[in-house]
Amino acid sequence: MEAAAIVLYPSPPIGHLIAMVELGKLILTHHPSLCIHILITTPPYRADDTASYITSVSAATPSLIFHHLPTISLPPSLASSRNHETLTFELVPLNNPYVHQALLSISHSFSIKAFVMDFFCALGLSVAAKLNIPSFFFFTSGAAFLASFLYLPTIHNITDKSLKDLNTLLNIPGVPPMPSSDMAKPTLDRSDKAYEHFLASSSQFPKSAGIIVNTFESLEPRALRAISDGLCLAENVPTRPVYPIGPLIVSHGGGGRGAECLKWLDSQPSGSVVFLCFGSLGLFSKEQLKEIAIGLENSGHRFLWVVRNPPAQNQIKVAITDQSDPELKSLLPDGFLDRTKDRGLVVKSWAPQVAVLNHDSVGGFVSHCGWNSVLESVCAGVPIVAWPLYAEQRFNRVVLVEEIKIALPMKESEDGFVRAPEVEKRVTELMESEEGEVMRKRTKAMQNEAHVALGETGSSGVALTKLLQLWGKTG
Numbered sequence: 001m002e003a004a005a006i007v008l009y010p011s012p013p014i015g016h017l018i019a020m021v022e023l024g025k026l027i028l029t030h031h032p033s034l035c036i037h038i039l040i041t042t043p044p045y046r047a048d049d050t051a052s053y054i055t056s057v058s059a060a061t062p063s064l065i066f067h068h069l070p071t072i073s074l075p076p077s078l079a080s081s082r083n084h085e086t087l088t089f090e091l092v093p094l095n096n097p098y099v100h101q102a103l104l105s106i107s108h109s110f111s112i113k114a115f116v117m118d119f120f121c122a123l124g125l126s127v128a129a130k131l132n133i134p135s136f137f138f139f140t141s142g143a144a145f146l147a148s149f150l151y152l153p154t155i156h157n158i159t160d161k162s163l164k165d166l167n168t169l170l171n172i173p174g175v176p177p178m179p180s181s182d183m184a185k186p187t188l189d190r191s192d193k194a195y196e197h198f199l200a201s202s203s204q205f206p207k208s209a210g211i212i213v214n215t216f217e218s219l220e221p222r223a224l225r226a227i228s229d230g231l232c233l234a235e236n237v238p239t240r241p242v243y244p245i246g247p248l249i250v251s252h253g254g255g256g257r258g259a260e261c262l263k264w265l266d267s268q269p270s271g272s273v274v275f276l277c278f279g280s281l282g283l284f285s286k287e288q289l290k291e292i293a294i295g296l297e298n299s300g301h302r303f304l305w306v307v308r309n310p311p312a313q314n315q316i317k318v319a320i321t322d323q324s325d326p327e328l329k330s331l332l333p334d335g336f337l338d339r340t341k342d343r344g345l346v347v348k349s350w351a352p353q354v355a356v357l358n359h360d361s362v363g364g365f366v367s368h369c370g371w372n373s374v375l376e377s378v379c380a381g382v383p384i385v386a387w388p389l390y391a392e393q394r395f396n397r398v399v400l401v402e403e404i405k406i407a408l409p410m411k412e413s414e415d416g417f418v419r420a421p422e423v424e425k426r427v428t429e430l431m432e433s434e435e436g437e438v439m440r441k442r443t444k445a446m447q448n449e450a451h452v453a454l455g456e457t458g459s460s461g462v463a464l465t466k467l468l469q470l471w472g473k474t475g
């Protein structure tokens, strides 16, 4: 009999790839006889980081089988795209013929039980449908954002305006009142190609066999209920089973620069350090880096801060190409590193976030609110100052502040700039105020809930078992 396989199809940003790999590992832990194949599109973003990540995963978990799809040459209009979401979406139809070939070749030796797509890869659903392979989505953001994503066609039909011009509070089932301008960045402007892609992808979801979402019942009960009850879908659109299997986060990582951060943290008092880190793609201008530095210095608090090179002028404002390390002295205010050397560490480009958040010395996190970072913070019991930069992070800030109540908002000006006094104020609030303490207690309670959810009889454990039973039967 042919061995059973699951094929995973992540989208290129490394945060999405990491999340999908974790899903693969989770499936293997519970169902070691399934073969897990992962399709890698090339060119991926940040080719070097992706390649070294895949090498290390393959060495540690050889039963994850990576398939590198042939390199596609981007049409000039796409190669010069300044919008990484549009680029990510538009790569999918170009890759479809290769995905088809890959599925066919895998199916010569394996019985494919499920094709699991990242939501950016929704336009790949037709390929699996043609081959009669059941398709599932893996939604790497939260349930509240999933609810808003499923609700997008409804919003589209009730107004002609772009979300950025709507200037209203949206009442999305299961979601706290959401300022229309806080919806996901690529959906704000109707004339934007990315908006069309979001809309088209949203209508693919009800055609799938189910949606796996990286969250857990007690973190987002209202949103999960609204989705399961079909409240986010237009009339006559079928609901799909939802499997909240999270929090699925990367295991502790160390090594390399990690050792330096962790050694430094070892010498700091318990719960005293604020960690500042802005995802795999976040970049700040030189002016903004200076404001952060002044705010941190004036707060008097201990900090561990990951600093990247600012984007070059006219360059896309996220790091989708490989980055060189920053020259810290020229980027930060004169004498800053010397003056703060006893209570601050600035690391270049990357820190082992999960290990840092779980270190006993860390007591707060200034985060861009990427969903992986949110879950990692919850699992470490560390409260957040929410400073969104791109994608659905402004939406996540509202959810974290208003619904889950584990974050304080960083308030930026219209153009997104944050002045030093605001940085100082929020860091101080998080680390010293009563409100900060309430957040800390709530985050620790959620940390405990996450642990319970992941147990065999916890909500996420049960959802995963259902999914695996289904895959055991399919085909």
Ligand code: UDP
Residues within 6 Å of the ligand: 013, 015, 016, 018, 250, 277, 278, 279, 280, 281, 282, 306, 349, 350, 351, 352, 353, 354, 369, 370, 371, 372, 373, 374, 376
């Ligand atoms: N990350 C890290 N060190 C860094 C920056 C990011 O380990 O210096 C990891 C972080 O732990 C998380 C992922 O990269 O797992 C970022 O995912 P997230 O969803 O938070 O944001 P994205 O990068 O997708 O915007």
